[in-house]
Amino acid sequence: MDQLFYPKSAVVIGVSESPDNLARTIVENLLEFQYQGKIHLLGKEEGTLFGRKIYTSLDDFNDKVDVAVILTPAPTVPGLLEACGKKKIRWVILETGGFSEYSKEGAQLEKEVLGVARKWRIRLVGPNGIGIVNTENGFVVPFVGMKRGPAREGKVSILAQSGGVSFTYFNLLSSAHVGISKMVSMGNKLDLDEIDYLRYLARDPQTEIIGLYLESIGKGRALMEAAQTTSKPIVLHKANIGESSRQIAKLHTAALANDDQIVETALKQANIIRTKDFRSFVNAVNVLSLPAMKGDRLVVLSRSGGIAIMAADSAETHGFRLHPFTDEFQKQIHSYFRAKVIRPTNPLDLGDLFDFDLHIKILEKVLQIEAVDGILFQHGAIGEEMEPSRKLILTVKELSFRYQKPIALCYLTEEEELAFVKRTIDYPIFAEPSDALSALAISRDHTFRKNLARKKPPFHRVNRTKVRHLLRKAEIEKRDPLLPEAFEVLRAYGIPVAGYELIHDKKELVSAFQKMGKPVALKVISPEVSHKSDRGGVLLDIGDPSEAGKAFEKIKKAGGKTFSGVLVQKMIPEGMEVILGAKRDPSFGPVVLFGFGGIYVEILKESSIRVAPINRLEAEEMILEVKASAILKGARGKNPLDIKALVESLLRLSQLMIDFPEIEGIDINPVIVQEKGAVAVDARIAFAKVRESKFQ
């Protein structure tokens, strides 16, 4: 992909002499950014633009071309691409719009375009984007005019679908003195997509931070893998959250978790930083260019007591601890104060000190406290103080890097001055305490997850052959493997299930009764009865063999035409009902779910989710992050229930989903958790409609 970002020669297709011509802006940008490669121009009509000849055919010149940039009406694209292929151009940046994003006809045309590209082994950027920017070599081809002034070379690379969003980030980051290395407006991602670019940027020595704006995550699993294999931080703004998520509603637990819940957890698992708007994106990029926040011990220094309190509120919201000063330290600080009417606590109010050198002196003393992980330094100045404040900021920068601790500088001043220092000083400035603290929290959490070497999922020895056999059998019979096969599968994977026996008539029922000991539950086996209890297909707590006959008749009736037997199950003593589940997300692949059963699941709609495979820590987190897990830990003086057993079952469920891509989803509902053990009482397994290959 180096050839795409660093081409030796390029052709711009769609150029004319007309001042309205959009493609001419592309040429202007290349000139403005002093691109040193060869530039060829191609148009419908011959002419001259910026002293260069406009050709009408790629055959009109002999030079080898690395990249073609096309901005012509959509219907002309397949033909032009054909010509590019013949010219052996391997990379095409297609900026034209009016394809699948616009109409059905456009989508058809897009398919055709892809066909031509595949045929000639052309790799495509776009369509419906504004192309590529590389500030290093000046290869800047958007059809919107850009100026070299605000755009500086730097360490952040941006991938975005929308052109407008790319530009906004470009401008905002430039305004914040954050340099851009590369930028791609990916458009419809017909061929190349974020994963391709991401893999390139992960290896690109110019790129240190990757910023992503996505309206959809088509290949979530690949995105996670790309993030997990690079040490470069990735900041992602995922938009289009409101889109009604395509739920795999087939299974009960599956429907509990919506797409965005999966996105949220997946990004956390991959340590991708998620932001929600322009400001939080820029703040995240900003804080990543500071030394990392390695813990949660914070000191707040503020020129105003009131703002110090606002900062303390925000610090608490973000889970920081305000590191207390020792008496000795307080005495030292106090000796600097003039009127001595302010207590030198943390947060520390510097309002009494008008000498900036003292601010710096105190700041350095705080940095020297080993336990302190980071500092919020709130400064404010208007009028005559603005000039010396610029020097102050440079000193703050020097100190932050010398002591290798982040100093989040929050500077309240006139907006014009703020704009000036942000653009000219190479140190991030936050507009207010809440911005600075959410940025520090990003740094802390990112560092924490990075250091937490992701532990491998444990490997359980299981009877895979048996499961394969069971699944194949059910598949041949063209039905989802309901009871009792689902139980067999779980057993093979070491997930405890309630003792059961499959019977077909009253006689078998009586003998099952005798073997199992009472009381028992009876459950119908019948493909047409999916929700058994709603249809009277479940009878609980049958303790008397004399009831059994009547019960069998009832169940049989409930089973309807497809009645194929009754599952006799030993009643499990009372406990807490939970649900374990798994499904296959179209983007992120296999995920496991945990939630509470009964009334909790329906009313509180609270569940947790992780992309599989999960490790032990993740399984534990899954359980504990659900509020109602307080019950498991032993609420109201009761003994705690067996969380460990649940963890074990979740891990095995995760392994099962990884091992058998043909399983679409699993719903173990309920699992009864007791003081010792957790036993599955009902379970369903559904087959995959999607293929594993989609997640590569």
Added chain:
Amino acid sequence: MDQLFYPKSAVVIGVSESPDNLARTIVENLLEFQYQGKIHLLGKEEGTLFGRKIYTSLDDFNDKVDVAVILTPAPTVPGLLEACGKKKIRWVILETGGFSEYSKEGAQLEKEVLGVARKWRIRLVGPNGIGIVNTENGFVVPFVGMKRGPAREGKVSILAQSGGVSFTYFNLLSSAHVGISKMVSMGNKLDLDEIDYLRYLARDPQTEIIGLYLESIGKGRALMEAAQTTSKPIVLHKANIGESSRQIAKLHTAALANDDQIVETALKQANIIRTKDFRSFVNAVNVLSLPAMKGDRLVVLSRSGGIAIMAADSAETHGFRLHPFTDEFQKQIHSYFRAKVIRPTNPLDLGDLFDFDLHIKILEKVLQIEAVDGILFQHGAIGEEMEPSRKLILTVKELSFRYQKPIALCYLTEEEELAFVKRTIDYPIFAEPSDALSALAISRDHTFRKNLARKKPPFHRVNRTKVRHLLRKAEIEKRDPLLPEAFEVLRAYGIPVAGYELIHDKKELVSAFQKMGKPVALKVISPEVSHKSDRGGVLLDIGDPSEAGKAFEKIKKAGGKTFSGVLVQKMIPEGMEVILGAKRDPSFGPVVLFGFGGIYVEILKESSIRVAPINRLEAEEMILEVKASAILKGARGKNPLDIKALVESLLRLSQLMIDFPEIEGIDINPVIVQEKGAVAVDARIAFAKVRESKFQ
């Protein structure tokens, strides 16, 4: 208070010729802002400052003085105040720090200061603030230098505790072309507090919007009343949330609700707009100067398709509906488009149109759609487009006021340009879509609550005399009225309670049994046993008279030395357990609480709260805002339970708290809700430790 803000003459006390002298800045500010009243100077030593004489005693000049501004060391203040009193100065602005906020000695001194003030009937601003600003007459007395340039006269008045925060708001609002009328840095609020200033500003013809920054709400009830009696919007930034709330832990339900939950609900009830940081405060003030958003139907116009999507996400988050365009309307818009590769939907992507006149044309067409309540207009420009964009903004302003609909303008441009247009153009500009939409949501919600004429709480005829008698009896006996008096009180207020009888020996138990019909519950009455069930003081479901004797012995033993009887209660058939409660908040006075019982209350810690008295609508909201109320509405195909009965009981509970200030708290736990009716099964009442007078 007019005299305080518009004094004819003022004396500044604490002035010296020294360039370090802080009080001289006060004089500088008065001169800078061209204050036209008389200015007298007072200091320890005679001298001259800015051509004015510094006197050493108030007796040295004869003029009548309206306001004294004091900035001298704390210990000198009582003496100076004494002198002010003799001089018949009625208003003193005390900017000195080092009082109760600093030390115990300071607190003592503060008391002394208040004593002197009361003696001379002096009203005090401060101490520990930076005084008052009135841009109208130039009475500007902070001890920090201010420039007339950025400060413009306007319609917003600001009350803040902290000086730094006041200044920051002053500067931020000036930067956003929002004029300030008056500003008070209230400091320690030793005498005058936010309620006093608020009442003045509510009548002040110069003030249209009131902004408040508070670190504590000492008189919450008075704040609510002040807000409810003015039509001027109040924006409040309440800081110091992290402070561990002083919980009245005596009652179970009381402890569920923390202070900030009360603050949150109280502000909503009083339609005070709560903001959480500088940005949201400024955005709120900004949106309030636009025409009001009268509903939730929104149109998004954006220069970028991507930003339009971000805006749509944010619109959904804030509960807006994107008003769909008719086919005809779409056709019309489409006719303006150049390349015709963008669909004219809502959100509408204007990316294809480079002619700003067309943007305006479309904007006006959208404004003409009657159903549309407001518009997010996202504009972006850099380079040459910045100049014509200024004109565009002025046109947007004109249209917004002509059509009386809010157009939240979000402008993405270079920061310097943004600072310039914000400061120079008298129309609010939001930095990004999420800011603009949260501002529009504020406007919509504020308008909604304003129009929703607050319905009066219903009046129930109750037996007040009986309750007074019961409470007095319990008071004389020096104990909280536990069972059975609590039941009697509830009954007198028409809150249904389970049938009961108080017995003292086995014989009475047997006869109670016969009267009541089985099964029954037995509950111990004993002052030393507060949590009855934890101590074995409750026996449920006793259906057999033969068990009764043994049960009585058990209960009696559980009651310990203070055993005074057993409450025999008819068992209530199963239902949902909820909790009704009430307590007296030290700031907001009586509040009522609602939550779910049993495991829900302990684990999910979810409850709702309202400041009493409540009306029917508020009682309904209280119940429905608790997630678990889905169960009451009839979850899992079950019949709905009697929410109406709960509403009725909440209303009566509210009235009880209003009628009897001596009640500190009431805990009705549980109330069993059934398909028909809701019956209190246990209840406790505690006496007030705080006096009603505190809430005035």
